[in-house]
Amino acid sequence: MSGLFKRQTLDQLCDVPDEIIDVYVVERHIxxxxxxxxxAESKRKRRAxxxxxxxxxxDPVRSLLNDVxxxxxxxxxxxxxxxxIGQGWWIQAEFGTGKSHLLSVVGxxxxxxxxxWDVVLDLETKNKKGxxxxxxxxxxxxLARKSSGKSKGIFVAVKTLVGQGGGTIGVTDTGRKxxxxxxxxxxxxxxxxxxxxxSVYPVEVLAGRFEEELDLYYKxxxxxxKDPKYFDDNERVEIxxxxxxxxxxxxxxxxxxxxxxxxxxxxxxxxxxxDIPREAEAVLKHVVETLIASGFEGLLLILDEVSLFMKNxxxxxxxxxxxxxxxxxxxxxxxxxxxxxxxxxxQQARESKMGVKxxxxxxxxxxxxxxxNESNFYDIVLSRVRTLTKPEKIDDYFEDYRKxxxxxxxxxSETFRRFFPFYKPAIDVLRAVSYNLTTLRSAVHFMHQxxxxxxxxxxDELITIWQMFDDVVSYEEDPSGTTAGISAxxxxxxxxxxxxxRAGAPSGRRPRVG
Amino acid sequence: MRLSGHxxxxxxxxxxxxxxxxxxxxxxxxxxxxERYERAAFREARSPEDRPLGTALNINHSLLERFGxxxxxxxxxxxAGMQETVKKQLAEELDTLIAERLKETSFLAIxxxxxxxxxxxxxxxxxxxxxxxxxxxxxxxxERVADRITLFHEAPATNHRTLPMxxxxxxxxWELSE
Numbered sequence: 001m002s003g004l005f006k007r008q009t010l011d012q013l014c015d016v017p018d019e020i021i022d023v024y025v026v027e028r029h030i031x032x033x034x035x036x037x038x039x040a041e042s043k044r045k046r047r048a049x050x051x052x053x054x055x056x057x058x059d060p061v062r063s064l065l066n067d068v069x070x071x072x073x074x075x076x077x078x079x080x081x082x083x084x085i086g087q088g089w090w091i092q093a094e095f096g097t098g099k100s101h102l103l104s105v106v107g108x109x110x111x112x113x114x115x116x117w118d119v120v121l122d123l124e125t126k127n128k129k130g131x132x133x134x135x136x137x138x139x140x141x142x143l144a145r146k147s148s149g150k151s152k153g154i155f156v157a158v159k160t161l162v163g164q165g166g167g168t169i170g171v172t173d174t175g176r177k178x179x180x181x182x183x184x185x186x187x188x189x190x191x192x193x194x195x196x197x198x199s200v201y202p203v204e205v206l207a208g209r210f211e212e213e214l215d216l217y218y219k220x221x222x223x224x225x226k227d228p229k230y231f232d233d234n235e236r237v238e239i240x241x242x243x244x245x246x247x248x249x250x251x252x253x254x255x256x257x258x259x260x261x262x263x264x265x266x267x268x269x270x271x272x273x274x275d276i277p278r279e280a281e282a283v284l285k286h287v288v289e290t291l292i293a294s295g296f297e298g299l300l301l302i303l304d305e306v307s308l309f310m311k312n313x314x315x316x317x318x319x320x321x322x323x324x325x326x327x328x329x330x331x332x333x334x335x336x337x338x339x340x341x342x343x344x345x346x347q348q349a350r351e352s353k354m355g356v357k358x359x360x361x362x363x364x365x366x367x368x369x370x371x372x373n374e375s376n377f378y379d380i381v382l383s384r385v386r387t388l389t390k391p392e393k394i395d396d397y398f399e400d401y402r403k404x405x406x407x408x409x410x411x412x413s414e415t416f417r418r419f420f421p422f423y424k425p426a427i428d429v430l431r432a433v434s435y436n437l438t439t440l441r442s443a444v445h446f447m448h449q450x451x452x453x454x455x456x457x458x459x460d461e462l463i464t465i466w467q468m469f470d471d472v473v474s475y476e477e478d479p480s481g482t483t484a485g486i487s488a489x490x491x492x493x494x495x496x497x498x499x500x501x502r503a504g505a506p507s508g509r510r511p512r513v514g
Numbered sequence: 515m516r517l518s519g520h521x522x523x524x525x526x527x528x529x530x531x532x533x534x535x536x537x538x539x540x541x542x543x544x545x546x547x548x549e550r551y552e553r554a555a556f557r558e559a560r561s562p563e564d565r566p567l568g569t570a571l572n573i574n575h576s577l578l579e580r581f582g583x584x585x586x587x588x589x590x591x592x593x594a595g596m597q598e599t600v601k602k603q604l605a606e607e608l609d610t611l612i613a614e615r616l617k618e619t620s621f622l623a624i625x626x627x628x629x630x631x632x633x634x635x636x637x638x639x640x641x642x643x644x645x646x647x648x649x650x651x652x653x654x655x656x657e658r659v660a661d662r663i664t665l666f667h668e669a670p671a672t673n674h675r676t677l678p679m680x681x682x683x684x685x686x687x688w689e690l691s692e
Contacts, residue, residue, distance in 0.1 A: 020532040160622035160642060162680045234594040245596075251603075368565040397523050445534045464521040 007396045010421050011455040014386040019066075020448050024442050026158040026304050030107035043192040048108035048116040057383045058123065060376035064089070064368050065106070068341070072110055073142025076298060076339045080481040081136065086298070088342040089155065090360055092307075093370035098380065098441075099345040102370070103158075103302050106343060110154045110300045112139070112147025137228060152318045154339075155193075155296040157185040178309075178321040178482065179280045182301060186287055187252045197252040198294070199285050200364050202276045203259030207246055210262055214243075224269045225261065238301035243359060280320075281327045288303075288338045298339025301328065307346035313399060313445035322359050330364045378427065379444075385448040394420045421454070422447065426461025426465035433469075515684075519555025521532030525688060530621065530649055531562040538644035540682045544668055546642060550654040551690055552625060552653060561621065570623040571615065572652055573608070580607050600603045601633045609639045616648045625653040631665065631675050639682055652682075658689055 021029070032042040041047075058065060067089075074085040095100050115403045117139040124134040130347050131137060147153035159181050183200040190198040199208045214221075223237035224230065239380055246258040277283065286298050306325075310318055314322045328342040343366060371377060388394070398416045402408040410414055411424065419427065430443055446468045454463055517525065522541055529539060541551065552570055559567045581589065593600045608630065615622050630637065644650040655676065656665035663677040 021646055023536060025642050025645060027642055035617065059559050160638065162638070162641065189605050232594060234591075237595055251599055253599040253602040254596060261595075306682050328639075441534055449533070 007400060007460045008390065008393050009460045010451070010456040011458055013388060013390050014394055014421060014451065015389050016386050016448065016455055017055075017384075020384060020444060021051070022445060024052070024098075024104045025102060026103050026160055026302050027105060029101075029104040029156060030156065030302075036497055040192065043189070046111045046113060046193065046196070047146075048111045048113040049104070050119050052101070052104045052108050053116050053119045054123070055384060056400060057380050058120075060373065060380055061102055061370065062135070064102075064370075065365075066090070066138075067502075068106055069109065069138035069143070071341060072298075072300065073106050073138040073146070075142070076095065078292075078337075081337045084334050084337040086329075086333025086340040087146045088325065088333065088365040089344070089368055090365035091345045091368045091370060092345065092347070093345075094347065097371045099370060100160075100304055103304055103345055107156050107158060107300065107302050108134075109139075109361050110143070110156050112143045112153045116142070117144075123184075142328075147151065150295065150428050151297055152295040154298055155186075155189070155291050156300045156302065157182070157189045158302040158304070159185040160304040162305040162358065174511070175317065177280075177317070179242075179283065182284070183218045183287065185301070186291075186299070190370060191252050191310075194294075195250070197250065197255055198290060199255065199259075200283070200290075201203070201256055201311055202274075202283060203263045204252075204255045205259075205276050206262050206266075206274050207255045207259035210246070217265075220269060220409055221262075224265050229305070230264065230268060255293075280324050281331050284324075285332055285336060285338065286325055287309065288340050290331060290338070300341045301341070301343070303344045305347075306344040325359050326364055334363050337355070361461070377431065378419065378424075381427070381444050381447055382422070383450055384444045386421075390421065391417065401462070420462070420465050421451065424462070426468070429465050430468055515687070516689045517553045518692055519690065520558075522551070522603070522688045522690070523555055523559040526559060526651065527562055529686065533647065536641065536645050536684050536686075537647070537649040538641050539649070539651045539686045539688075540677070541651065541653050541688050542658065542663065544657075545655045546692065547553050547572075547690040548625070548653050548655055551608055555583050556643060556653075567614070567621055567623060567651075568619070570625040570651075572626045573611075574626045574629045576611055577604060580611060590677055597633075601635060604633055605628065608635065612639060612650070613645075616643055616650075621649045621651070623651040623653065625655065627652070628666075637678060637681055658687075663669050663687070 017272075029049055029052045031039060033039055034042075042049075068087075076085055078081075091099055091102065109120070117136065120128045120139070121134070121136045124136055127433055135496055144156075152340040161178075161181065187198060188201050190196070199205045218239070220243075225237050225239055226237070242258060242261070245254050250364065263274060266272055267466055277286075291299055313321060325342065325344065328340055332338045332340045333342075342365065359365050371380075374447070394417050395413065397420065398408055398413050399415075415424065427447070429441070430446055445465075450463055450468045452466065454461075515525075526539065529537070541548065543551065544636075545658075556567070556570070557597050561567060578586065589600050604605065612622070640652065654665055654677070655668065656663055657667045658664075664674050665675040665677055
């Protein structure tokens, strides 16, 4: 056979990423990564991680992204209470379907980093999206303006909630409220971004305003701080040291610790309660208003793995958590018309315990189910594992394979090209076998590994199920939080070695040409 | 799952070969069993590439070593009066410590985490860091009773702690049987 008619090999036709990020963590994949110092620098400079966006397939979630970005990009007019721009979303999908990746992308885009939006522009141009269709539109017509000049951009605070809690005596969680986790996330991010502290807890607010009352209470406070009735030996402190900490510390928690002592001073010594609201709504409203006052365009709060977190909460805690979500998504966003966007991800649909006040609703958390369209699965896995560099050369494969098999004609050249260099039923088998692993993550891994191997081997054949199968049967992994039973497939046949080839599937044998 | 030290090594070796997912593992046992496992079986544990897994990092010591003298004095002087601040500072150093160690290696075994529990610190930094081919094995004194994992179970009940649910899945958690 003449070399002239030889098909080009897979390494000539497909680019494959060296490695794939298979677990996205919102805390680590929104801001540009690297060393610990690089991560800190990225937060300070609001640098988003380009790879998070580059690896993402927009089309399967385009409607959700349109919805979220539209709200984020809309101008905020504090005096206009008729057109709220805030919104909440409850994103639900099985584990391994890319929820955390999606959340990371939204967070990265919300930072308004031009470099990352250039990546979006590039992706959208390659996908032949017109100006009106492209999500880049939201950057050009809103987010760019919100992230430049005097504006500090949208404040992005994130928290992965699974595994929270240090494990206190007798309970499985520290019993902290969801509101407290949110306040911590905001405070940490604010400090990382600006180097300054923000008062978010009521005790911190008290610490902030105590200066006005210092003259009045100086002597009594000094006595209180040294009183053995209230403090152990090593807790007692001189008032000057206390005030120095209160005024000069750059650590957010010092203000909280000092504020807690002041709060105790009011309650125990002055026998009164400071006139500072402690309800979740008032506290969170204060946080958002403070952020806006300091130049941010609003608060985007991203909470990952919320359903798993709530699953292990007591009934009272769960009701309290749900109230917090309603406060954020409805009371603040819709009633007070504040620019607050809350995105929660969940593995399960949330059955509200609040009776008629369901947390899932258009004016609360808008429900979004991911990966409902089967076709999206193929698009996502294929886009993650390879980029076709010479699509026009795929026709050579199609012509060769149709001479030996009937299936290429049955599916047509367009479908053949779409799945190249994989065989669609092989992906279906892989998907069926790995379904109880992680819906998408494991399939991406197997396909990526096999394609890498075949590229290295300079294969000029479609990838078969057998090439992927050895990895599949020995695979097991830890999903986000579940029992072992559903996450392992260990049924490798010791007798047959490899499964029997299905009739009609490509054999891996090179079709004869001519 | 109750296993001998060598059986845990076998399980661990299989897990280390898993290229995707989360990679946080916990070995439970009495202080004595944990110590014996570390001294004997773990020393023989091998990676899928047949390389030794190194020694376990003492978190109590490593964490405190990261603070300068003045800083440490400040923490000691204020640990009773400024609990949140001390806790926060320890948490930040812990995260940095884990991140730095995982930059150098893809597997990290850790032991002696009492300080974290004494300050009621969050453990989720292990879960966040143990992903994308970075593995963390935690040696923890504790036992499983039904669904709950009680830590420091040999101590008086007032000092017991529980491992947060969902931090580690069942198939990544082994209890020493001997």
